[in-house]
Amino acid sequence: MRFSYIEPEFLIERDLERCIRCQVCVRQCAFEAHIYDEASDVVTADSNKCVGCLRCVTMCPTDALIVRPNPTSFKENANWTGRIIKNIYKQAETGGVLLTGMGNDRPYPIYWDHMVLNASQVTNPSIDPLREPMELKTYLGRKPERLDVTLKDGKVSLNTKLAPQLELRMPVLFSALSYGAISFNASKALASAAYEFGTYYNTGEGGLHRDLYQYGERTIVQCASGRFGVHKDYLQAGAAIEIKIGQGAKPGIGGHLPGEKVSSEVSKTRMIPEGSDALSPAPHHDIYSIEDLRQLIYALKEATRYEKPVSVKIAAVHNSAAIASGMVRAGADIIALDGIRGGTGAAPTTIRDNVGIPIELAIASVDQRLREEGIRHQASIIAAGGFRSSSDVVKAIALGADAVYIGTSALVAMGCHLCQICYTGKCNWGIATQDPYLEKRLNPDIAKERLMNLLRAWEHEIKEMLGGMGINAIESLRGNRLHLRGVGLTDSELEILGILPAGR
Amino acid sequence: MNDLYREREISGCGLSAYMDESGERSSGDDIIQSIALLHDRSNGLGGGFAAYGIYPEFPDSYAFHLFYDDSSSQVVCEELIHGSFNIRESGPIATRKAFGIGPAPIIWRYFVDPKEEVLARHNLSPDDFVVQEVMKINTNIKGAFVFSSGKNMGAFKAVGFPEDVGDFYRLDEYRAYMWIAHGRFPTNTPGWWGGAHPFTILDWAIVHNGEISSYGINKRYVEMFGYHCTMMTDTEVMAYLFDLLLRKHELPVETACSILAPPFWDLIEHMPEEQRNYYTSLRMVYGSAMANGPFAIVLGSRSMMLALNDRVKLRPLVAARKGSIVYVSSEESGIREICPHPDAVWMPRTGEPVIARLHEGVAS
Numbered sequence: 001m002r003f004s005y006i007e008p009e010f011l012i013e014r015d016l017e018r019c020i021r022c023q024v025c026v027r028q029c030a031f032e033a034h035i036y037d038e039a040s041d042v043v044t045a046d047s048n049k050c051v052g053c054l055r056c057v058t059m060c061p062t063d064a065l066i067v068r069p070n071p072t073s074f075k076e077n078a079n080w081t082g083r084i085i086k087n088i089y090k091q092a093e094t095g096g097v098l099l100t101g102m103g104n105d106r107p108y109p110i111y112w113d114h115m116v117l118n119a120s121q122v123t124n125p126s127i128d129p130l131r132e133p134m135e136l137k138t139y140l141g142r143k144p145e146r147l148d149v150t151l152k153d154g155k156v157s158l159n160t161k162l163a164p165q166l167e168l169r170m171p172v173l174f175s176a177l178s179y180g181a182i183s184f185n186a187s188k189a190l191a192s193a194a195y196e197f198g199t200y201y202n203t204g205e206g207g208l209h210r211d212l213y214q215y216g217e218r219t220i221v222q223c224a225s226g227r228f229g230v231h232k233d234y235l236q237a238g239a240a241i242e243i244k245i246g247q248g249a250k251p252g253i254g255g256h257l258p259g260e261k262v263s264s265e266v267s268k269t270r271m272i273p274e275g276s277d278a279l280s281p282a283p284h285h286d287i288y289s290i291e292d293l294r295q296l297i298y299a300l301k302e303a304t305r306y307e308k309p310v311s312v313k314i315a316a317v318h319n320s321a322a323i324a325s326g327m328v329r330a331g332a333d334i335i336a337l338d339g340i341r342g343g344t345g346a347a348p349t350t351i352r353d354n355v356g357i358p359i360e361l362a363i364a365s366v367d368q369r370l371r372e373e374g375i376r377h378q379a380s381i382i383a384a385g386g387f388r389s390s391s392d393v394v395k396a397i398a399l400g401a402d403a404v405y406i407g408t409s410a411l412v413a414m415g416c417h418l419c420q421i422c423y424t425g426k427c428n429w430g431i432a433t434q435d436p437y438l439e440k441r442l443n444p445d446i447a448k449e450r451l452m453n454l455l456r457a458w459e460h461e462i463k464e465m466l467g468g469m470g471i472n473a474i475e476s477l478r479g480n481r482l483h484l485r486g487v488g489l490t491d492s493e494l495e496i497l498g499i500l501p502a503g504r
Numbered sequence: 505m506n507d508l509y510r511e512r513e514i515s516g517c518g519l520s521a522y523m524d525e526s527g528e529r530s531s532g533d534d535i536i537q538s539i540a541l542l543h544d545r546s547n548g549l550g551g552g553f554a555a556y557g558i559y560p561e562f563p564d565s566y567a568f569h570l571f572y573d574d575s576s577s578q579v580v581c582e583e584l585i586h587g588s589f590n591i592r593e594s595g596p597i598a599t600r601k602a603f604g605i606g607p608a609p610i611i612w613r614y615f616v617d618p619k620e621e622v623l624a625r626h627n628l629s630p631d632d633f634v635v636q637e638v639m640k641i642n643t644n645i646k647g648a649f650v651f652s653s654g655k656n657m658g659a660f661k662a663v664g665f666p667e668d669v670g671d672f673y674r675l676d677e678y679r680a681y682m683w684i685a686h687g688r689f690p691t692n693t694p695g696w697w698g699g700a701h702p703f704t705i706l707d708w709a710i711v712h713n714g715e716i717s718s719y720g721i722n723k724r725y726v727e728m729f730g731y732h733c734t735m736m737t738d739t740e741v742m743a744y745l746f747d748l749l750l751r752k753h754e755l756p757v758e759t760a761c762s763i764l765a766p767p768f769w770d771l772i773e774h775m776p777e778e779q780r781n782y783y784t785s786l787r788m789v790y791g792s793a794m795a796n797g798p799f800a801i802v803l804g805s806r807s808m809m810l811a812l813n814d815r816v817k818l819r820p821l822v823a824a825r826k827g828s829i830v831y832v833s834s835e836e837s838g839i840r841e842i843c844p845h846p847d848a849v850w851m852p853r854t855g856e857p858v859i860a861r862l863h864e865g866v867a868s
Contacts, residue, residue, distance in 0.1 A: 124715040124797055125818055132816065133768045139788045147789050149782075151756035158782045165788065374728050377789070398720075470717040470798075472816065473766075475791030482720030 005089045010052045011070050012045035018064035019043060025056035025065065030426035030438055053419040055428035087349070098349040101422030101432070103249055103341045103386050103408055106353050110341075111360035111493070112392045116502055118483040120470035127472050129463035135473040136462060138403055140240075140380040141165035141309040142333040163333065164309050166220075166240055168403060169198035170459050171474060172393060174451075175384050175407035176222055176244065176313070178204030180257045180266045180278065181345030181422065182411075183439040184211075186431045189414060189447035191215035196448070197455050202405070205244060205255060205280060207269040213237050220311065223300065225254055226280030228270040232303065240334070241300050242311040243293070245284070248342025248385040251315030251356045255280040256346055261425045263434040294330035301331070309333035316340065316362035316385065317355075321369035328370060328379045335379050336405065337362045341386030343408045345432055346423035359385040360399065364497045367400025367479060390461035399497065400479040413454040414447040517689055517701070517713035518545025518666075518834045521802045522842075523682040523809040526828040527866035529557050532675030534842040535683035540667035541841045542834055545713075546687025548604065550700030551669035552661025554709035554804050555680035559656045565592050565615040566634055566706075569652035569659060570641075571697050572610035577647030584645065588637055589616035597660075602672035605664045609697055613658075631706055631751070638705065642734045649698040654707035657806070661700035669700075681862070684804050686711035703739045705747055707806045712739040713834060714799030714819045725792035738799070745793050746803055757810060757859065763790040765815040765855035802832055811858040823858045824849040830860035 012033060021043055025034040033049040034056060036042075050067060057065045074082045087098055120126040127134065141163055148159040174194055179187045187209065194201040195218040202220040207229015212219070221238035223230050235241055246252065257266075257278035267274040287293050297310050311334035312327045314320065324335050339359025344352065363383050370376040383396045384405035393404045412418065415429040422432035430442030466474065469483050477483065485502035486494050494501055520538040524530065535553065559567055568585070572578040585591065594614040618630050626633055638650045652659035657680075660673040666687040670676075686701035702709040716722065716738040723733045723741050729752065731744040742764075749760040763786055772783045787794075798818030803810040811832040813821045824831040824839045824846035831839045836849060852858050 120717070124717060127816070133770060135769055137769050143789045146753040147755070147759075147785060149755050149759045151758065156756060156759055156782060157778075158785055160785065162785055162788065371724060371728050376728065470715075471796045473791075473794060473796060475787070476718035476721060476794055476796035478721060479724055479792065480718060480720035481724075483717075 004048075004093060006086050006093075007072050008047035008050060008070050010047060010050040010067050012047050012050050012056075013066040013068070014043065014045060015064045015066075018062045020062055020064075022061060024059050024061065028055050028059050028428060030428050030433075030435070051419045051421045053417050053421070053428050055417075099346055099423050100349040100352055100420050101343075101345055101347070102418055102420045103343040104352050105420070108340065108358060110386075111358055111489075111497065112388075112395050114487050114489050115360075115395050115484045115497070115499065116487055117391070117394065117398075117465060117469065118485070119468040124470045126470055127467040129460075129467045132467070133472060134463040134467055136170035136459065136466075138168040138171040138474060139165040140168065140334050140382065140402055142379060143377045145377055164307055166200060166309060166334075167198075168200065170455070170462065171397060171401075171403035172455060172458060173199050173220070173382065173403055173405050174201035174410050175343075175405035176202040176204035176220075176242070176247075177407055177411070178206030178222075178228075178257070178345070179209055179212075179269055180206040180228075180261055180434070182432055183427075183430055183434060183442060184209060184265065185439055185442040185444040186411075186414060186447065187212060188444040189442070189451060190410060191219065192444065193448045193451035193455070194218045197452050199455065200239060202242060203238070206257075206266070207271065208234050208237055209265065209269045222313075223296075224280050225282070225284045226278060228272065228278060228280070231271075235300065235304055238308065240309045240311055241304065242313055242334075242336065243284075243296060243300070244313045245287070245293075246313065246315035246317075246338065247344060248315045248338030248340055248356055248359070249344030250347040250351045251317055252282060253348070253351055254282045258346070258423065258425065261434045266434060290326040290330055293327065297331040311336050311382070313338060313384075315342070315355075316357045316359055318357065320357070320362045321365040324366040325369055325373055325375070328375050332379050334382060335366065336382040336384060337366060338405075339383070339385030342384055343386075343411075344422075359383050359396075361493075361496055363396055363399045363401050368498060371479075390458035391465065393458065394462055394465050394477070395484060397474065397477050398480055398484050400481070402478060409454065410451055413450045414442065415450075517711075518542035518687045518838070519685065519701075519711045519713055519800065519802055520831075520833040520838045521682070521684040521711070521804070521809060521811070522829055522831045523556075523804075523860040523862075524829045525860055525863050527557070527681050527862055528828070529679040529681045530683075532670055532678055532680070532683060535685045536667050536670035536675060538833065538838045538842045539670070539685035539687055542687060542838050543665060543667070545689060545834060546665060547689045548665045549663060549690045549695065550661070550688030551664055551666030552659060552686050552700040552702050552711070553666070553670060553673070553675060554652075554657065554659045554682075554684040554702040554704065554711070555675070555678055556657040556682040556804060556806065557680045558658055558678045559615070562592060562615040563656045565617050566653055566655055567658050568614040568616055568650055569597065570612050570614070571649045571651060572612065573647030575610065577645060578610060578612065581641055581645050581648040584637070584641060585614060585616065588622050588633075589614075589618055591616050598674055598677075599672050600674055602664075602668050604668040605662055605672045608662065608672075634706060635747070639732050639734070643732055651698055652704050652709075654704060654709070655806070657707055657709065657804070659702050659704045659709055661702065662697050663695055663700065682804055682809055684709055684711055684802050684809075699735060699737065701739055702804075703735070703737065703743045705743050706751075707804075708743055708747055709804040710739055710743045710746065710801055712742055712799060712801045714738065714801075714814065715797055716741070716795050716799060717797035718795055721792050722795065739801075742795060742799075742801060743803075745795070749790075749793065757808065758857065759786065761810070761812050761855065761857040762786055763793050764795045765812060766794055767855060768815070800834065807862045809860040811852065813852055813854050813856075815855050817854040821852055821858075822849065823852055828863070830858065832858055
């Protein structure tokens with residue numbers, strides 16, 4: 001390897017008194033940061049290769065390892081930070097585009113942390129979810145503006161037939177994570193957890209593995225610009241179809257699954273040659289305008305006999321509100337908005353870190369615009385992009401989202417440590433890899449349980465927060481911005497979010 | 505934008521109402537006596553009444569009751585009224601000096617008919633036009649407030665205890681087949697006459713005890729249909745919800761009640777299929793219209809009195825019947841005070857409306 005100016009990001013420290021030279025760390029590290037020297041019976045480390053995934057630390061039976069940020073630093077400089085200097089070194093050494101994985105890690109304002117929730121005191125009783133019913137059931141899809149009900153001889157009859165809907169036990173779904181970007185076991189865990197819990201997962205653009213068709217009724221199948229794995233049975237298999245226009249981690253550009261991750265199974269599922277790079281184009285080449293989107297929406301509806309809602313996913317960008325309005329008028333039953341903190345398996349760092357807008361502002365402006373135009377009921381809004389906790393979900397619903405997609409949180413539940421190197425295919429946690437040796441580290445049954453535990457925990461917490469506000473059904477929180485107050489926000493931010501400052 | 509920065513008023517309350525289904529009219533004495541017994545449920549910061557059948561001399565004209573802060577707002581407002589309506593009669597509403605009632609605004613009454621040519625220009629039904637004009641006055645004309653706009657009915661309200669408000673407006677001199685009364689216990693002190701209950705629009709009058717936790721979304725929901733919540737009270741938004749569901753969406757009143765206080769999913773799941781589909785559809789389409797949180801309301805219209813509790817009964821509501829008269833009150837004592845031996849007394853279940861209707865053939 002050529003000489004590099006780049007200092008290691010992490011230091012691996014080994015307590016030799018504790019180390020029993022079992023070599024677990026050597027076997028666990030796909031990056032070969034740990035080396036066993038047989039002659040001297042010593043395990044050493046090459047910190048240069050460490051990505052900070054903490055797999056070795058977690059697996060070490062004697063707690064002999066510590067991985068910590070390398071304290072060696074460049075001379076302090078507010079403009080030329082270590083991160084910037086290292087990126088320049090990398091590009092000078094390779095001439096390439098900087099790649100990364102997972103969501104934006106730059107310190108943009110996280111508005112969730114600048115919004116606080118309300119609770120009932122005196123004038124209105126809070127409700128105890130352990131003793132009283134607390135309803136989180138959510139339906140996604142197009143609703144009519146009104147129902148036609150007639151009353152005859154004391155009996156009501158409903159004369160309106162509703163469009164197909166997705167029924168969720170609570171307003172959280174698993175976001176699009178394609179098979180190929182993540183392992184089969186990870187896909188299976190998401191599918192089976194969604195199925196058993198009563199929510200949905202999204203295939204992403206990687207098609208649907210034949211062994212996952214059994215979870216079809218809890219699957220949203222995606223149709224992206226590369227059309228990987230899209231065929232009649234695939235469209236029929238899901239409960240809903242999502243047209244992916246954009247992704248929060250990389251608005252305006254397509255996807256790239258490196259050939260290394262296109263195994264035989266991925267190749268069959270995506271319907272592309274084994275080992276070939278799977279490049280999805282930046283735009284859909286049959287969608288250059290809103291009227292083209294309408295054609296694809298209705299082509300998919302025709303193909304599935306209008307039995308499934310069609311979602312359209314876009315990255316949250318400057319004029320999302322106007323775009324969303326057009327999407328609803330073009331026939332989208334669900335609008336998925338993916339904010340600037342949305343995750344990815346691989347994206348150019350400069351795109352991930354600089355393009356798009358925070359999801360909070362996008363939810364607020366899209367919801368408000370659709371209301372002003374009187375078409376809010378025509379489509380549900382799913383928000384995505386960096387949802388970390390049940391309180392983020394509650395705040396998103398209060399701003400106006402119908403439900404929330406979680407991707408990164410689901411991956412973390414399965415064991416992801418956010419080291420951001422998914423694009424290498426060497427995920428030591430068995431999640432973002434197709435290497436059979438690494439993949440089998442993720443037990444799909446255990447991962448499913450962990451995912452369901454996360455959903456259950458959030459479900460409990462959402463019920464507690466709802467009950468505290470004196471609300472016993474999620475629909476009374478949806479778009480109910482009076483239960484939010486802003487802390488440390490400017491007047492413009494408050495106005496866009498449509499909330500009052502705390503204290504008022 | 506301005507709305508956003510206005511606070512919502514929160515209040516507890518007492519309410520009493522009765523309707524004689526035979527159409528027989530009675531003076532305001534009984535209703536004042538009933539609400540006076542519930543004195544401790546209000547704190548003197550607002551009381552009000554709605555009375556139906558009080559203007560038989562103008563049964564088909566809209567009776568506008570207005571508060572004016574000063575004579576200049578009256579001049580501006582009357583210009584608008586003259587432009588849109590033929591005024592059949594107008595003048596101050598008669599009042600007498602009453603204990604506990606502070607400085608009053610100018611209180612004026614107009615019996616009006618929308619001008620045909622104006623209706624044609626706006627391409628609206630008379631009712632829709634009246635709603636539009638009332639909204640216009642209440643949002644755009646400073647110091648003017650329409651607090652009643654129905655036919656052959658009227659609202660009377662003020663800052664004070666309800667029994668004193670009844671005395672002030674000389675309600676003993678009116679005769680109505682339905683009386684609705686309300687005493688407020690607001691937890692902040694706007695001290696504004698328009699803020700007292702009932703809230704009315706067209707023939708709808710509503711009084712309310714409770715605090716709606718879903719107010720934020722109910723307000724945004726009705727705004728989609730052109731209603732502007734000018735008073736920032738739960739009661740106002742409830743009135744608009746009823747107007748939307750019953751008048752605009754033409755839903756049966758039972759359906760509207762199932763939308764405001766729907767059954768729980770647990771219950772719906774165990775219903776026969778047709779019923780399950782009905783309630784599921786209601787909740788899916790009208791989720792934003794659900795009134796969540798404690799409430800007991802009484803809604804009046806020309807031919808009907810409706811009382812409804814929230815879905816977990818967090819506010820008191822008692823009903824009774826004696827002959828052709830149906831009573832509802834926050835407390836049983838409020839009923840027995842004026843009807844010591846009712847034929848039946850009951851506690852309405854959550855979400856189950858008490859409905860009294862004028863007998864068929866009775867002119868309202």
